Amino acid sequence: MLVLNCPTKLLILEKMLKSHFPESLKVYGAVMNINRGNPFQKEVVLDSWPDFKAVITRRQKETETDDLDHYTNAYAVFYKDARAYQWLLEEKDVINWNQVFQIQGLQSELCDVSKAVANSKQLSVKLSSFKAVCFSPVSTLPDTSSLMTSPPQLTYLSVADADLLNRTWSRGGNEQCLRYIANLISCFPSVCVRNDKGNPVSWGLTDQFATMCHGYTLPEHRRKGYSRLVALTLAKKLQSRGFPSQGNVLDDNMASLNLLKSVHAEILPCRFHRLILTPAAFSS
Known part of the structure; x- marks a missing residue:
């Protein structure tokens, strides 16, 4: 195991x-954020350098964490060899197996390898799978002139809005x-x-x-074009900063799939x- 902390590397x-x-997109996004101020206090673990076969991004060891917070206790994975990923998982101190956490990535063997190692350590595993999407370069946005000076107004989120987002997110509703x-x-772009x-x-x-x-x-505010406007504006904001504009969508979320189709977003092969x-210890 090697923790890569040299800025040049x-x-x-x-x-x-x-x-x-596209398989490396999640790790790539995390590494981009590390290289641009590291607002989420991440670090990179590899099996070797420079000829790595597996790479994992994780929270820095010294950061304070909540053992029940699987949102923040999150690992992104990319590998060239699934066996190297398994070896990295099994190495001491790569993963904190004593807390609730998530592993995510865009490669099919990720699930079986992760579950096998987790089962050997008596952890339960809940798997979710989504279509992966990427927005094409956004050159033009819908007309927003009426949203710049009077309500409704196009702007960005503030921390004061977090409670509303927590209550409306299907994955949320908890501390x-x-x-x-x-x-x-606080850390990343929003619209x-x-x-x-x-x-x-x-x-x-x-x-x-x-x-995204x-x-x-x-x-009560649907069918007004807001979702399309927000998605395209956020995609353009990310692209202007050099980031890929990528997202995930459930297979049965037809409203989102139709929106993505209308803006010519690409459904990725992975x-x-x-x-x-x-x-x-944390299982109910």
Whole structure:
């Protein structure tokens, strides 16, 4: 195991990962954030350097964590050889197996390898799988002139909005998610439409892996074009900073799939996999 903390080598790694798109997108996004101030306090672990076969991004060891916070306790994985990934998983001190955490990536063997090692350590595993998508370069946006000077107004999220986002996110509704969303809003790009009272009615934000996430419009404000506007504006914001504009969508989320089709987003050939792993001590 090798922790890569040399700034020059991290920039080299970023370029190397780019040649392995789309499977490397999650790790690439995390490494890009590390190389641009590291707001989420991440670090990179590899099996070797420079000829690595597996790379994992994780929270820095010295950061304070909540053992129940699988949102923040998140690992992104890319490998050239699934066996190297398994060896890295099995190495001491690469993964904190004593807390609830998630592993995510865009490669099919990720699930079986992760589950096998987790089962050997008596952790339960919950798997979710999504279509992975990437936005084409956004050259033009819908007309927003009416949203610049008077409500509804196109702007960005603030930490004060975290409670609303926590209550409306299908993965949320708990203390850990509330804190996580507040951190995302503080650290990464977001977009929202606010009504005449200044409250968000439609929004999207970016996570620690530079993934567009929690795109949502309140039911009473749907069919007004807000979701399309928010998605394209956020994608363009990410692209202007050099990031890929990528996301994940459930197979049965037809509203989001139709929106993505209308803006010519590409459904990637690989799928996004997220595993939430829970030690026996925290299993209900």
